[in-house]
Amino acid sequence: AEKGRAVGVVTQGGEALRAKAVVSAINPATTILNLAGPREVDTGFVRKVKNIRMKGDAAKLHLALDRPPQFAGVDAAGHKGRLVIAPSPDHVEGAFNPSKYGEFSPEPVMEITLPSLVDPSLAPSGACVLSAVVQYAPYALKQGWTAGKPQFLKAIMAQLEAYAPGIGATVRHAELLTPDDIEGRYRMPGGHWHHGELQADQMLMSRPVSGWSGYDTPLEGLFLAGAGSHPGGGISGAPGLNAARRIIAMRA
Structure with missing residues (x-):
């Protein structure tokens, strides 16, 4: 200047x-x-x-899967769109409440896409990639994200397993980016995208x-x-x- x-x-x-x-x-x-x-x-x-x-409250999940998951009650065309796990407004509110106290949601809300179903170049033949926004994950987790991230990933996978049975056995690699990770990797203060x-x-x-x-x-x-x-x-x-x-x- x-x-x-x-x-x-x-x-x-x-x-x-x-x-x-x-x-x-x-x-x-x-x-x-x-x-x-x-x-x-x-x-x-x-x-x-x-x-x-600008303190983020959403995490990003990336999964490399051996094969495309099958979400119960969703047809082939539906799998190419956006899949939302949010059974009811009350469930969303219940998922948000823990974040007010520095805790992650035990039954998180998720917005899921399977990009490789639309663009096969994103995964090897027969395999699949999953991308999801996961809520809610407070920027300042009370127990700290070093200890909390494995526990949050476990809760996320349990939620996914309930809606896409067998998905856990097909996971080749998982990456979970918390707001803390997003801040560090992309230099976004508070990890809010x-x-x-x-x-x-x-x-x-x-x-x-x-x-x-x-x-x-x-x-x-x-x-x-x-x-x-x-x-x-x-x-x-x-x-x-x-x-x-x-x-x-x-x-x-």
């Missing part, structure tokens, strides 16, 4: 790249507090960024923070185009599209 304006980026190797606009699609807190630096931005904005709630909770006070005109929902920041020339901006993460690409439109409009 020079004279209150973002003028480019410096790579890890020390190369400086100058630009009229700098667009960040990473976490707003990382962008403002670590990359730009709080000294370059007014204290009120910095305070708001520090107060964004939406870069901040999608709650009423952190949505729409209040995303990423109140008064700054237009993708620009107090540091002129710096724009936020990631999941921390409206309308949040996912695969829509909407924050990036909106930010690009904003930059074009400001230049015009």
